[in-house]
Amino acid sequence: xxxxxAVSIAALALALVSTAAAAQPSGTSQALEKNFDAMISSAxxxxxxxxxxxxxxxxxxxxxxxxxxxxxxxFKQWGxxxxxxxxxxxxxxxxxxxxxxxxxxxxxxxxxxxxxxEDPTSNAPGMLPPYVAYQGDGDVTAPVVYVNYxxxxxxxxxxxxxxxVRGKIVLARYGGGWRGLKPKLAQEHGAxxxxxxxxxxxxxxxxxxVYPRGGGRPEAGVQRGSxxxxxxxxxxxxxxxVGAVPGAKRLSRADAIxxxxxxxxxxxxxxATKIIASLQGPLxxxxxxxxxxxxxxxxGTDAVKVHLAVKSDWSLKPVYDVIGMLRGxxxxxxxxxxxxxxxxxxxxxxxxxxxxxxxxxxxxxxxxLYRQGWRPARTIVxxxxxxxxxxxxxxxxxxxxxxxELQQKAILYIxxxxxxxxxxxxEGSHELQHYFNQAANDVADPRTGVSAAERxxxxxxxxAYMGTGREDPELIxxxxxxxxxxxxxxxxxxxxxxxxxxxxxxxxxxxxxxxDESAGSxxxxxxxxxxxxxxxxxxLQYGAALSKVVGRLVLRAADAPxxxxxxxxxxxxxSHYLDQIQKLEADQRxxxxxxxxxRREGDFRLASSPQDPLVAPADRGITxxxxxxxxxxxxxxxxxxxxxxxxxxxxxxxxxxxxxxxINDSLAHVDxxxxxxxxxPGRPWFKNLVYAPGTLTGYGAKTLPGVRExxxxxxxDDARTYVVKTAKVLEDYANRLDAAVAxxxxxx
Ligand SMILES: [Zn+2]
Numbered sequence: 001x002x003x004x005x006a007v008s009i010a011a012l013a014l015a016l017v018s019t020a021a022a023a024q025p026s027g028t029s030q031a032l033e034k035n036f037d038a039m040i041s042s043a044x045x046x047x048x049x050x051x052x053x054x055x056x057x058x059x060x061x062x063x064x065x066x067x068x069x070x071x072x073x074x075f076k077q078w079g080x081x082x083x084x085x086x087x088x089x090x091x092x093x094x095x096x097x098x099x100x101x102x103x104x105x106x107x108x109x110x111x112x113x114x115x116x117x118e119d120p121t122s123n124a125p126g127m128l129p130p131y132v133a134y135q136g137d138g139d140v141t142a143p144v145v146y147v148n149y150x151x152x153x154x155x156x157x158x159x160x161x162x163x164x165v166r167g168k169i170v171l172a173r174y175g176g177g178w179r180g181l182k183p184k185l186a187q188e189h190g191a192x193x194x195x196x197x198x199x200x201x202x203x204x205x206x207x208x209x210v211y212p213r214g215g216g217r218p219e220a221g222v223q224r225g226s227x228x229x230x231x232x233x234x235x236x237x238x239x240x241x242v243g244a245v246p247g248a249k250r251l252s253r254a255d256a257i258x259x260x261x262x263x264x265x266x267x268x269x270x271x272a273t274k275i276i277a278s279l280q281g282p283l284x285x286x287x288x289x290x291x292x293x294x295x296x297x298x299x300g301t302d303a304v305k306v307h308l309a310v311k312s313d314w315s316l317k318p319v320y321d322v323i324g325m326l327r328g329x330x331x332x333x334x335x336x337x338x339x340x341x342x343x344x345x346x347x348x349x350x351x352x353x354x355x356x357x358x359x360x361x362x363x364x365x366x367x368x369l370y371r372q373g374w375r376p377a378r379t380i381v382x383x384x385x386x387x388x389x390x391x392x393x394x395x396x397x398x399x400x401x402x403x404x405e406l407q408q409k410a411i412l413y414i415x416x417x418x419x420x421x422x423x424x425x426x427e428g429s430h431e432l433q434h435y436f437n438q439a440a441n442d443v444a445d446p447r448t449g450v451s452a453a454e455r456x457x458x459x460x461x462x463x464a465y466m467g468t469g470r471e472d473p474e475l476i477x478x479x480x481x482x483x484x485x486x487x488x489x490x491x492x493x494x495x496x497x498x499x500x501x502x503x504x505x506x507x508x509x510x511x512x513x514x515x516d517e518s519a520g521s522x523x524x525x526x527x528x529x530x531x532x533x534x535x536x537x538x539x540l541q542y543g544a545a546l547s548k549v550v551g552r553l554v555l556r557a558a559d560a561p562x563x564x565x566x567x568x569x570x571x572x573x574x575s576h577y578l579d580q581i582q583k584l585e586a587d588q589r590x591x592x593x594x595x596x597x598x599r600r601e602g603d604f605r606l607a608s609s610p611q612d613p614l615v616a617p618a619d620r621g622i623t624x625x626x627x628x629x630x631x632x633x634x635x636x637x638x639x640x641x642x643x644x645x646x647x648x649x650x651x652x653x654x655x656x657x658x659x660x661x662x663i664n665d666s667l668a669h670v671d672x673x674x675x676x677x678x679x680x681p682g683r684p685w686f687k688n689l690v691y692a693p694g695t696l697t698g699y700g701a702k703t704l705p706g707v708r709e710x711x712x713x714x715x716x717d718d719a720r721t722y723v724v725k726t727a728k729v730l731e732d733y734a735n736r737l738d739a740a741v742a743x744x745x746x747x748x
Contacts, residue, residue, distance in 0.1 A: 029559060032374060033442075033552055039365035040547045042540040045357040046533070049540065052356070053349035053529045056126045057342070059091050059387045060317035063126075067342050068320035071384050074360065078367030080324035080382065087244040087319050087397040089236040090253070091390055092312035094131040099195075099265055102141060103305040104278050109271040112525075113220050118212040119530040127346050127525055130222035131310065132196070133390040134237065135183060135264035139309035140192045142169045144275055145300040147186070148288040149176025150196075152696060155189055160604075160614045161282055163300045166190030169308055171275060171299075173199040173290055174266075178493070178698020180227040183264040193308045194264040197272035198223050199290030203519040204269065206291045208535075211526055215517025215535030219270040224345040224523040228391045229258040231695045233685035234497055235396030240685060243401025244393075253314065258391075263310040278304045282612050319343075319387035321394040326366060328558065329375040334668065335406075336557045337381045337505075338362070338414045338550065339395060339495050341388030346525045349532045350518040354543055355416040355511065356384060361547040362554065376558035378411075385495050388417070389523075392497055399498035406503055411668045412557050413499035413507040414550060420516030421542045423459050424452040424549065427488035427701070428508035429500065429671060429691075430573040431565035436508060437484040438564075439552040446541035452512075452549065456485055459514070486573075491701035492693035501688045504672035506563070510549065512542040561652070562664040567642035567737055574690065574730065575635050577703040582628060585711050589623040596622065623711065626719055630727035631707070634734065641734040641741070648744045655744055663740045673732040676725050680706055681718045689726045 052070070055063035068084055075082035099110035113130065115123035145165050148154040150172030158165070170191045172182040183194040198217055200206050208216035217223075228237060236244040237256040244250075253259060273292055279299035289296040322342070328334065340355040342348075363382050387393030399406060412432075424445075426436050440453035448455055457479040463469025464476045478485060490500055490509060500507040516536035521527040537543060557563045595617060598604060604616035645667075652660055675687040686692050692705035695713075702708050706722030709715075 029555065032369065033555060036365050036369060036551050036555065037548055039368050040361050040544050040551070042544045044364065045361055045540045045543045048357045048360055049349060049353055049532065050529050052342070052353050053344075053347045054121065055124055056128065056346050057344045057348050058128055058346070059319055059343050059390060059393070060093065061126060064343050064386065065320060068322050068384070068386060071322045071342065071360065075322065075324040075363060075382070078364050079370050080326060080363065080367055082322065082324035085321045085323055085398060087236070087321070087394065087401075088246070088316045089244045089319055089387060089393045089397065090238045090256070090314065091317040091387065091393070092133055092314050094129060095311045095313050096309070097129055097131055097265055098307065098309040099267065099271070100307045101274060101304070102307050104303060107274055109274065110265060110267060113222055113268070116212050116218070116526065119526060119528050121347050121528045121530065122525050124347065128224070130224055130266050132179070132183075132225055132227045132264050132266055134226060134228035134259050135194075135310060136259065136261040137310050137312050138193070138263035140169065140263060141305060141307040142167060142192050143300060143302055144169050144171050144195075144279065144304045144306050145191075146276065146279055146284060146296060146298050147172050148284070149173060150182035150185055150194075151177045152185065154288070155185065156617060157288065158298065160617060161298060161612070162615065163281065163298050164190070165300070167192055168300060169193035169195060169306050171195045171197065171272065173197055173202070173272075174223055175199070175202045177696065177700070178231075179225045180229060180260075181696060181698055183227050183260050183262055184229055187260060187262045191262060193262055193306075195267050195272075195275075195306070195308065196223075196264065197267045198269055199272070199292065200269055201291035203522065208517045208520050211520060211531065212534075214520070215531060216520040217269075217524070218526065220268045221520070221524045221526060222266050222268050224266060226390045227260055227264055229260065230391060230492060231693050231698055232258050232683045234392040234492065235400065236393055237391070239397070239400070241400060244397045245401060263308050265308060265310060275304060275306065280304070285612070319394045319397070321386055321398050322384040323398075324363060324382040326370055326376055326380040328377055328379040330377040332379050333409050334378040334411050335381050335409045336378055336412050336414070336554055336563075337383060337410055337499070338554055339383035339385055340416045341385040341394065341495055343386050343389055343394075344527065345389050345523040347528050349529050350420065350521060350527050350536050351418040351523070352388065354419040354532060354537060354540070355546070357540070358416065358419055358543045358546040358550065359384065361544065362551050365547070365551065366554070376555075378558045379409075380554060380558050388495055392492075392495055395495035396498040399503060403503060406499075406505065407669070407672060410499070410503070410505045412563050413496055413505050414553055415494055415496040415507065415509040416511050416546065416550065417494040417509070418518070419511045419543055419546045420513040420518050420536045421447070422513050422515030423456045424510065424512050425456075425488075425514070426508055426510035427490045429490075429506040430487055430570040431567050432506060432508055433487045433569040434484055434566040435556070435564040436487060436510070436553070439549050439556070440485070442552060443545055443548045446545050452545065453485065457482065489701035489703050490691050491697065491699050493699040497693070501686050501692055504669075504675040504688060506565075506671045508553070512546055561660065562667065565667070567645045568639070571635070571639040571642035574704070575639060578628070578631055578635050581704060581708050581711065584708065585623060585626060588711065589625075592620060592622045595619070620714065623714070624716055626711075626723060628723060631723050631730075634727040634730035638730050638734040641737040644741045645737040648741045652744070659743060663743050666736065666740050666743065670733060670736050673736060674729050676706075676729060681710065681715065681722075689722070689729045
């Protein structure tokens with residue numbers, strides 16, 4: 001489900017700390033990795049991709065089940081102990097969708113995307129029509145209001161113009177925040193329906209030649225997706241917190257709060273043009289308009305009316321997770337988990353199968369190493385998830401069903417979700433930053449032959465010079481120094497969510513991208529083998545490179561004395577997040593004061609233009625000053641404890657084996673200390689107090705979310721409560737590091 005924009009490199013502080021490189025492979029492991037690389041084959045991946053993307057593979061489709069069965073057979077053939085685990089989940093599919101313009105003239109809109117002659121699978125039978133999962137069925141006819149991205153500040157802009165969406169159908173464009181927030185905010189503002197279209201500004205001719213000349217989204221291309229309220233909880237809407245197994249306690253649909261209530265459909269820009277062309281009301285200017293070659297108006301009058309109706313089959317459907325294990329010889333009860341989903345929206349060639357075939361290459365190579373006599377020290381668990389697209393279903397249900405065992409055994413979760421060509425990017429738990437960078441240093445970029453890390457640094461520096469990259473001095477300085485590239489924080493949008501944010505298992509999510517055109521086929525019938533092999537990763541060379549990066553991560557985590565971590569990277573990053581929150585609080589207070597002044601002086605009235613008359617934004621009061629001392633103290637403690645722990649781990653190999661074992665055990669589950677049992681306000685399923693998806697961003701991460709979101713959303717009591725709660729989890733984490741240092745005794 002992940003999008004290109006969701007995997008951008010985050011703006012984080014970086015400095016090199018000289019501690020022993022626990023992840024640096026020894027001579028034997030270098031030979032093992034060379035052997036592993038020799039077994040990775042782009043030709044294998046091309047063959048699997050063509051087969052697995054030959055028919056629609058959405059949840060409940062025959063080919064999705066066939067792909068799971070195929071993978072199970074391959075895992076067994078490669079020597080893995082493998083099985084399929086099934087869950088039965090609520091998964092609506094459309095029985096009928098209707099969209100028509102009724103005023104000013106009758107035009108039938110919507111329906112399936114047309115085949116393209118060059119793309120041989122674009123006329124496959126059994127493809128689901130464009131729809132969004134977990135919208136609310138209904139049949140409405142109403143005027144249309146254009147709401148830009150349909151995010152909170154867009155509703156502020158509408159309010160300043162006196163435009164109200166009550167009783168109307170909103171037309172939102174994709175982008176600016178997660179898809180599911182658009183109908184959610186629309187229903188909260190009283191709209192009766194929601195349409196979401198792909199504007200060419202984001203994934204078509206403004207970015208790439210249109211398919212099939214290039215990979216850009218064609219005029220009739222539509223982005224499907226999920227609109228469940230996943231920032232509250234992902235997984236089966238009927239079984240929050242528990243596995244969707246036979247006999248599980250299931251909510252009624254009426255009680256499942258992640259289901260939306262208004263009918264919603266995704267549409268093409270071809271269809272959106274026919275609606276936007278007739279809208280009346282004030283002109284939309286600046287960043288709030290898209291790239292269609294016509295004037296945009298906000299609408300809201302009776303000049304344009306649309307009939308929208310959706311009816312779904314709400315029966316339970318099976319999801320099939322494929323689980324393979326290679327048992328560890330020394331620490332069989334410490335698990336390294338690696339996953340990618342196998343279900344797609346239609347053919348799913350890029351999302352998710354480019355990542356899935358890379359995972360399969362790794363599994364084949366690891367199986368062969370195992371046959372040759374190699375035994376991992378830890379248990380390696382490979383997972384191919386079903387049902388990720390509608391709501392992270394397979395990965396979440398498996399995590400919930402096995403929560404106790406996973407919290408005892410799982411010490412790392414590594415995720416991918418598709419792959420393309422370009423730069424290697426990752427987000428994750430920040431103590432894993434150096435470990436990730438070492439793998440990126442040791443794998444060649446297929447196009448240039450330099451390391452993936454070096455190419456990444458070159459990309460940042462070249463873009464910064466041309467003014468096309470991120471204006472982030474810390475990122476640019478890191479690239480100049482040739483040091484580690486910062487990891488981004490994990491929000492949501494893929495299968496790591498339950499592992500990191502519900503169970504507290506350290507996680508990484510990675511992939512190559514940024515120079516492919518997969519955004520143009522994303523979640524449409526054109527996400528096909530043809531599109532991938534022409535525009536995203538011809539020859540799947542980057543697929544092989546991804547296997548080599550992930551293979552190194554898995555081998556090193558499975559065989560090293562402990563999972564390689566550098567705690568000062570985590571501490572420094574958390575300190576940076578606290579700085580951001582303190583700046584946020586001060587800036588917000590200053591802006592509140594300015595607004596109060598402007599309102600008092602009547603400045604908005606005096607500045608209003610005859611073409612676009614605006615009233616003042618509503619008064620919101622003044623952001624108070626918060627006592628952040630508990631959090632400042634905790635971060636300070638964390639920094640000192642992390643430096644001491646890294647220094648101790650640098651000389652750990654000189655300690656008695658029994659002491660090393662005790663230290664490694666005490667640190668294996670340190671990330672679980674970041675969980676608060678009551679979770680975040682209004683969403684107790686999300687328990688991690690350092691990393692969460694934003695309630696109003698969905699994919700995008702909110703770090704130190706209990707405090708940050710409370711300030712942003714002006715919930716002052718929550719902000720005070722979560723300063724204390726967040727300080728406590730950071731103190732617990734620092735205390736665990738201190739205890740590990742104490743076990744080592746003083747340096748001799
Ligand atoms: Zn995906």
